[in-house]
Amino acid sequence: MLARLVCAGVLVSCSLAVLSAAAQSAHRPGADACNVCLDGQCETCQIERGRPHRLLDVTGSVLGVFDKLALWDRRARNHDVSPETEAAVIEYMTANQLGDTKVRINQYAPGDEWRRLRDNKDVGAGWRYTLGAVYTLGYTIFPGRLLGRDSYNPYTDTVSIYSDLPPLALEQAAHAKIVNQQAHPGTYAVSYAIPFVSLFPEKRAKDDVHGYLQRWGTLDQRNEAYSVLTPQLGSEIGGQIGSLFQPAGDTILGLGGAAIGHTVKTQVRPPRQQQRRGLAGEPVIVDDRAVQPASAETRDTDWAR
Numbered sequence: 590m591l592a593r594l595v596c597a598g599v600l601v602s603c604s605l606a607v608l609s610a611a612a613q614s615a616h617r618p619g620a621d622a623c624n625v626c627l628d629g630q631c632e633t634c635q636i637e638r639g640r641p642h643r644l645l646d647v648t649g650s651v652l653g654v655f656d657k658l659a660l661w662d663r664r665a666r667n668h669d670v671s672p673e674t675e676a677a678v679i680e681y682m683t684a685n686q687l688g689d690t691k692v693r694i695n696q697y698a699p700g701d702e703w704r705r706l707r708d709n710k711d712v713g714a715g716w717r718y719t720l721g722a723v724y725t726l727g728y729t730i731f732p733g734r735l736l737g738r739d740s741y742n743p744y745t746d747t748v749s750i751y752s753d754l755p756p757l758a759l760e761q762a763a764h765a766k767i768v769n770q771q772a773h774p775g776t777y778a779v780s781y782a783i784p785f786v787s788l789f790p791e792k793r794a795k796d797d798v799h800g801y802l803q804r805w806g807t808l809d810q811r812n813e814a815y816s817v818l819t820p821q822l823g824s825e826i827g828g829q830i831g832s833l834f835q836p837a838g839d840t841i842l843g844l845g846g847a848a849i850g851h852t853v854k855t856q857v858r859p860p861r862q863q864q865r866r867g868l869a870g871e872p873v874i875v876d877d878r879a880v881q882p883a884s885a886e887t888r889d890t891d892w893a894r
Contacts, residue, residue: 624694625679635688636679639696639734641669646695649735649751656738656752659824660817664753666738670694677755678748681762681801690765691747697734699725705745716775717744720782743768743778755810756798756817763794763801785829795822 625636646668653666678692691705706717706725721744728742733749739757740749741764748761767790771777781787795818802811 624675635682635690636675636692636694637696637698638670638675638694639698641695645735652736653738653751660754660820662754662817665757666751667753668695668734668751670750670753670758674750674753674755674758678750678758678762680805681759684801684805685762685766687762687765687769689746690762690769691745692750692762693747694750695734696749697732699729702728702742702745702747705747709744709746711746711769712744712775712778713773716778720744720779721775741765741768743774743781754817756814757821759798759801759814760794760818760821763797764790767793767797788826788829791825792822 624634624638626634649668650666653668656665657663659665675694682688682690682692691701702725706721709717709721712721721742724742724744728737728749731737733740733751737749737751739752739754739761741747741761742749743764746765746769748758748765750758750761752758768774768778777790780790798814798818799811802814806814
């Protein structure tokens with residue numbers, strides 16, 4: 590019976606991979622062209638989109654119901670990423686000089702991911718062909734285009750985005766920034782695979798997003814980040830604890846952790862208005878929503894590094 594279940598699971602996984610691959614290969618002319626090239630040379634494309642495929646995208650959105658419930662936002666894993674979310678990622682990557690990081694927006698490209706695994710010399714071969722191969726095999730067999738959530742593969746240096754939530758996309762780009770800053774990125778990446786230890790890089794990436802938006806974002810963007818990333822962290826903590834109580838403990842406690850995050854998120858949001866002193870000494874109320882983010886050209890590149 591167990592062997593039959595395993596065989597059935599492999600067949601289903603292969604079928605999903607074939608469907609996603611078919612959707613990718615059936616792109617209209619130009620659909621796979623470079624969306625954004627950040628290095629100015631356009632020798633490599635940093636940001637690519639998969640072609641919309643109604644069956645896959647609707648099914649993937651339905652399968653993402655846990656994320657929708659945890660974040661209480663229908664945009665989670667909706668497989669319909671808006672240009673605004675893409676623009677937010679572009680700004681962040683430009684500010685942090687992530688010219689080698691690949692961003693796949695609702696795209697399934699296993700062949701290119703295996704190539705990136707082979708070519709990513711920043712990570713040692715020992716890590717790439719062990720844990721890196723496991724990561725990439727999982728991406729190949731269980732297509733994120735249908736089953737996955739927003740993620741970062743440190744061994745291929747690839748961000749995958751399936752949600753139309755800028756904070757989630759920025760969080761994955763923050764993982765790329767942090768990994769690329771390490772003297773030994775492969776060794777640091779191992780922390781993502783260790784239960785409970787993985788919560789530390791998750792928290793670090795979220796803090797980086799908050800710091801980035803505190804400096805360059807609007808008040809609405811900062812509020813959205815707290816509204817999304819706080820319950821997201823609660824869900825991750827609950828899921829890690831729940832993983833000790835199989836089979837459904839991670840899901841149940843993940844939702845519980847997200848609920849706690851929703852409860853505390855209003856207590857950690859930035860103040861809506863700031864009080865400053867005018868020239869005459871009178872207090873002046875300044876609404877941060879009127880403050881526009883600085884352009885990439887005017888940003889402090891030393892901070893971005």
